[in-house]
Amino acid sequence: MGLRGGQADTEQRVIQLEQDILGVNNAIAAANRRWLRRNGILSLNLVSSPGAGKTSLLTETIRRLPDASAVTVIEGDQQTDLDAARIRETGAKALQINTGKGCHLDARMVNEAIGRLNMEPASLLLIENVGNLVCPASFDLGEEARVVILSVTEGDDKPLKYPDIFVGASLMIVSKTDLLPYVHFDIDRVTEYARRINPDIACLTLSVETGQGMDAWMEWLEKRRSTFCITAADGDPGLVPFFT
């Protein structure tokens, strides 16, 4: 932070800052990521429009995992704890964050949540963001990977219309493929569009209803978990860094 310009009344005094508007969020996100990594907790930030089937995918995913108690879900919604209740029915831990009028989760909300959650080391943390393809794009939560879910009823041009959410995402899941006979949705086209925005994005298609593609998704998840480096081998979980 520098101060330039003289003291004379006629001169313009300037304070140079060059500070990132998201600097505080990014610092908290970095602390979240450090803590999660130290504890070997793989964290995914799931983003989509409202109604793309995030919660259904989560409940089915947890059902297929060998140990539901090794899964924790943070649910972001403007109102209600309906989603957290659906997750708890599977046996997984769930914490609901209501953002009120807020349109996205931010790193501080996730920081507070992980402080309250008592997660097991080497477990899985699934963060279901507020349904919105725009606002969550700017906010790093400290997750290991972002997963974008797009249902076939939304249209295959979404990656071009909402590019920011695809930037930096590791995986795009095209959901509700059982509805493909009833809608105009081209899987090849959506994949091509998503890779225009993000050439490295992985793409999977699935249907929670029929189970199509669920095995491939579970394999992706397992591969991610097995390659995720567990650095907390000494068993010291460390303290959650609080920023409240």
Next chain:
Amino acid sequence: MHEMALAEGVRSIVDNAARAHRIRGLEAVVLEIGQLSCVDPEALRFALGLALRGSAAERARIEIESIPGEGWCLACDRNVPLASRADACPSCGSHRIQPLRGTEMRVRELLLQKNRQ
């Protein structure tokens, strides 16, 4: 409307600077917003009108400098203009472009009111 959250970020940067430099009134807040960032400048301006109420920048002019997008085409090994994330390299048509400039969202500087400390 994540611009409201961004405006609150600007507010806290302004408050911290005002405290550190004992500033009462600012004439202008100068922002740099990249063309590739996720911000609508007019929505941000509107949100700042609310977020800066009661701060040293309550009456300040908001200057938003747009930073053009630029990327590095991996295939051509050179810098190319990038107006949107969906753009292809103008020479080779590849989408494998690493953004170099235009993603910033920064408070660059604060201009103090003259005749006041």
